Amino acid sequence: MVQVILTLFVAYGIVLGGAIAGGIGAFLTEKPPFLTMHEMADQLKIWGLVGALGGTFDSFLQIEKLLLGNFSPVAKQVIMILAAFVGAHAGTITVQWLVQVRS
Known part of the structure:
Protein backbone atom coordinates (compact mmCIF):
# COMPACT_ATOMS: atom_id res chain seq x y z
CA MET A 1 0.00 0.00 0.00
CA VAL A 2 2.89 2.36 0.76
CA GLN A 3 4.38 1.87 -2.70
CA VAL A 4 1.00 2.58 -4.33
CA ILE A 5 0.68 5.90 -2.49
CA LEU A 6 4.26 6.87 -3.33
CA THR A 7 3.72 6.02 -6.99
CA LEU A 8 0.54 8.10 -7.10
CA PHE A 9 2.21 11.16 -5.60
CA VAL A 10 5.38 10.86 -7.69
CA ALA A 11 3.25 10.94 -10.86
CA TYR A 12 1.25 13.85 -9.42
CA GLY A 13 4.42 15.76 -8.56
CA ILE A 14 6.00 15.24 -11.96
CA VAL A 15 3.01 16.74 -13.74
CA LEU A 16 2.42 19.56 -11.25
CA GLY A 17 6.08 20.49 -10.83
CA LYS A 31 4.95 33.74 -23.39
CA PRO A 32 1.55 33.29 -21.74
CA PRO A 33 2.39 31.30 -18.58
CA PHE A 34 -1.10 29.99 -17.79
CA LEU A 35 -1.68 28.73 -21.32
CA THR A 36 1.77 27.12 -21.31
CA MET A 37 1.08 25.46 -17.96
CA HIS A 38 -2.25 24.14 -19.25
CA GLU A 39 -0.63 22.65 -22.35
CA MET A 40 2.37 21.25 -20.48
CA ALA A 41 0.16 19.45 -17.96
CA ASP A 42 -1.39 17.45 -20.80
CA GLN A 43 2.00 16.75 -22.37
CA LEU A 44 3.60 15.68 -19.07
CA LYS A 45 0.91 13.16 -18.17
CA ILE A 46 2.66 10.28 -19.94
CA TRP A 47 5.99 11.26 -18.40
CA GLY A 48 4.38 11.28 -14.97
CA LEU A 49 3.31 7.71 -15.61
CA VAL A 50 6.74 6.59 -16.84
CA GLY A 51 8.61 8.42 -14.08
CA ALA A 52 6.43 7.04 -11.32
CA LEU A 53 6.86 3.50 -12.61
CA GLY A 54 10.63 3.81 -12.42
CA GLY A 55 11.42 5.25 -15.81
CA THR A 56 11.30 1.88 -17.53
CA PHE A 57 8.66 -0.41 -18.85
CA ASP A 58 9.56 -3.32 -16.57
CA SER A 59 6.01 -3.11 -15.27
CA PHE A 60 4.70 -4.21 -18.62
CA LEU A 61 7.12 -7.16 -18.70
CA GLN A 62 5.27 -8.62 -15.72
CA ILE A 63 2.44 -9.51 -18.10
CA GLU A 64 4.65 -12.37 -19.29
CA LYS A 65 4.09 -14.03 -15.92
CA LEU A 66 0.39 -14.15 -16.70
CA LEU A 67 1.12 -16.81 -19.31
CA LEU A 68 2.81 -18.91 -16.63
CA GLY A 69 -0.27 -18.75 -14.41
CA ASN A 70 1.22 -16.44 -11.79
CA PHE A 71 -1.38 -13.71 -11.32
CA SER A 72 -0.05 -12.01 -8.18
CA PRO A 73 2.81 -10.00 -9.79
CA VAL A 74 0.54 -9.04 -12.67
CA ALA A 75 -2.17 -7.77 -10.31
CA LYS A 76 0.39 -5.74 -8.35
CA GLN A 77 1.74 -4.15 -11.51
CA GLY A 87 -1.67 10.58 -9.92
CA ALA A 88 -0.76 11.96 -13.34
CA HIS A 89 -4.39 12.68 -14.17
CA ALA A 90 -4.93 14.36 -10.80
CA GLY A 91 -1.88 16.54 -11.46
CA THR A 92 -3.30 17.54 -14.84
CA ILE A 93 -6.69 18.36 -13.34
CA THR A 94 -5.03 20.38 -10.56
CA VAL A 95 -3.04 22.47 -13.04
CA GLN A 96 -6.12 23.02 -15.21
CA TRP A 97 -8.07 24.08 -12.14
CA LEU A 98 -5.32 26.44 -10.99
CA VAL A 99 -4.87 28.22 -14.31
CA GLN A 100 -8.49 28.00 -15.55
CA VAL A 101 -7.69 28.60 -19.20
CA ARG A 102 -10.84 29.09 -21.22
CA SER A 103 -10.94 27.39 -24.60
Missing part, protein backbone atom coordinates in the same frame (compact mmCIF):
# COMPACT_ATOMS: atom_id res chain seq x y z
CA GLY A 18 6.83 20.28 -14.53
CA ALA A 19 3.87 22.48 -15.41
CA ILE A 20 4.83 25.08 -12.80
CA ALA A 21 8.46 25.11 -13.93
CA GLY A 22 7.28 25.40 -17.54
CA GLY A 23 5.06 28.33 -16.55
CA ILE A 24 8.03 30.10 -14.98
CA GLY A 25 10.02 29.51 -18.15
CA ALA A 26 7.16 30.86 -20.24
CA PHE A 27 6.99 33.96 -18.06
CA LEU A 28 10.72 34.57 -18.46
CA THR A 29 10.44 34.25 -22.24
CA GLU A 30 7.37 36.51 -22.38
CA VAL A 78 -1.73 -3.31 -12.77
CA ILE A 79 -2.46 -1.59 -9.45
CA MET A 80 0.82 0.36 -9.72
CA ILE A 81 0.04 1.43 -13.30
CA LEU A 82 -3.45 2.55 -12.25
CA ALA A 83 -2.02 4.48 -9.28
CA ALA A 84 0.48 6.23 -11.56
CA PHE A 85 -2.29 7.09 -14.02
CA VAL A 86 -4.54 8.45 -11.26
Whole structure:
Protein backbone atom coordinates (compact mmCIF):
# COMPACT_ATOMS: atom_id res chain seq x y z
CA MET A 1 0.00 0.00 0.00
CA VAL A 2 2.89 2.36 0.76
CA GLN A 3 4.38 1.87 -2.70
CA VAL A 4 1.00 2.58 -4.33
CA ILE A 5 0.68 5.90 -2.49
CA LEU A 6 4.26 6.87 -3.33
CA THR A 7 3.72 6.02 -6.99
CA LEU A 8 0.54 8.10 -7.10
CA PHE A 9 2.21 11.16 -5.60
CA VAL A 10 5.38 10.86 -7.69
CA ALA A 11 3.25 10.94 -10.86
CA TYR A 12 1.25 13.85 -9.42
CA GLY A 13 4.42 15.76 -8.56
CA ILE A 14 6.00 15.24 -11.96
CA VAL A 15 3.01 16.74 -13.74
CA LEU A 16 2.42 19.56 -11.25
CA GLY A 17 6.08 20.49 -10.83
CA GLY A 18 6.83 20.28 -14.53
CA ALA A 19 3.87 22.48 -15.41
CA ILE A 20 4.83 25.08 -12.80
CA ALA A 21 8.46 25.11 -13.93
CA GLY A 22 7.28 25.40 -17.54
CA GLY A 23 5.06 28.33 -16.55
CA ILE A 24 8.03 30.10 -14.98
CA GLY A 25 10.02 29.51 -18.15
CA ALA A 26 7.16 30.86 -20.24
CA PHE A 27 6.99 33.96 -18.06
CA LEU A 28 10.72 34.57 -18.46
CA THR A 29 10.44 34.25 -22.24
CA GLU A 30 7.37 36.51 -22.38
CA LYS A 31 4.95 33.74 -23.39
CA PRO A 32 1.55 33.29 -21.74
CA PRO A 33 2.39 31.30 -18.58
CA PHE A 34 -1.10 29.99 -17.79
CA LEU A 35 -1.68 28.73 -21.32
CA THR A 36 1.77 27.12 -21.31
CA MET A 37 1.08 25.46 -17.96
CA HIS A 38 -2.25 24.14 -19.25
CA GLU A 39 -0.63 22.65 -22.35
CA MET A 40 2.37 21.25 -20.48
CA ALA A 41 0.16 19.45 -17.96
CA ASP A 42 -1.39 17.45 -20.80
CA GLN A 43 2.00 16.75 -22.37
CA LEU A 44 3.60 15.68 -19.07
CA LYS A 45 0.91 13.16 -18.17
CA ILE A 46 2.66 10.28 -19.94
CA TRP A 47 5.99 11.26 -18.40
CA GLY A 48 4.38 11.28 -14.97
CA LEU A 49 3.31 7.71 -15.61
CA VAL A 50 6.74 6.59 -16.84
CA GLY A 51 8.61 8.42 -14.08
CA ALA A 52 6.43 7.04 -11.32
CA LEU A 53 6.86 3.50 -12.61
CA GLY A 54 10.63 3.81 -12.42
CA GLY A 55 11.42 5.25 -15.81
CA THR A 56 11.30 1.88 -17.53
CA PHE A 57 8.66 -0.41 -18.85
CA ASP A 58 9.56 -3.32 -16.57
CA SER A 59 6.01 -3.11 -15.27
CA PHE A 60 4.70 -4.21 -18.62
CA LEU A 61 7.12 -7.16 -18.70
CA GLN A 62 5.27 -8.62 -15.72
CA ILE A 63 2.44 -9.51 -18.10
CA GLU A 64 4.65 -12.37 -19.29
CA LYS A 65 4.09 -14.03 -15.92
CA LEU A 66 0.39 -14.15 -16.70
CA LEU A 67 1.12 -16.81 -19.31
CA LEU A 68 2.81 -18.91 -16.63
CA GLY A 69 -0.27 -18.75 -14.41
CA ASN A 70 1.22 -16.44 -11.79
CA PHE A 71 -1.38 -13.71 -11.32
CA SER A 72 -0.05 -12.01 -8.18
CA PRO A 73 2.81 -10.00 -9.79
CA VAL A 74 0.54 -9.04 -12.67
CA ALA A 75 -2.17 -7.77 -10.31
CA LYS A 76 0.39 -5.74 -8.35
CA GLN A 77 1.74 -4.15 -11.51
CA VAL A 78 -1.73 -3.31 -12.77
CA ILE A 79 -2.46 -1.59 -9.45
CA MET A 80 0.82 0.36 -9.72
CA ILE A 81 0.04 1.43 -13.30
CA LEU A 82 -3.45 2.55 -12.25
CA ALA A 83 -2.02 4.48 -9.28
CA ALA A 84 0.48 6.23 -11.56
CA PHE A 85 -2.29 7.09 -14.02
CA VAL A 86 -4.54 8.45 -11.26
CA GLY A 87 -1.67 10.58 -9.92
CA ALA A 88 -0.76 11.96 -13.34
CA HIS A 89 -4.39 12.68 -14.17
CA ALA A 90 -4.93 14.36 -10.80
CA GLY A 91 -1.88 16.54 -11.46
CA THR A 92 -3.30 17.54 -14.84
CA ILE A 93 -6.69 18.36 -13.34
CA THR A 94 -5.03 20.38 -10.56
CA VAL A 95 -3.04 22.47 -13.04
CA GLN A 96 -6.12 23.02 -15.21
CA TRP A 97 -8.07 24.08 -12.14
CA LEU A 98 -5.32 26.44 -10.99
CA VAL A 99 -4.87 28.22 -14.31
CA GLN A 100 -8.49 28.00 -15.55
CA VAL A 101 -7.69 28.60 -19.20
CA ARG A 102 -10.84 29.09 -21.22
CA SER A 103 -10.94 27.39 -24.60
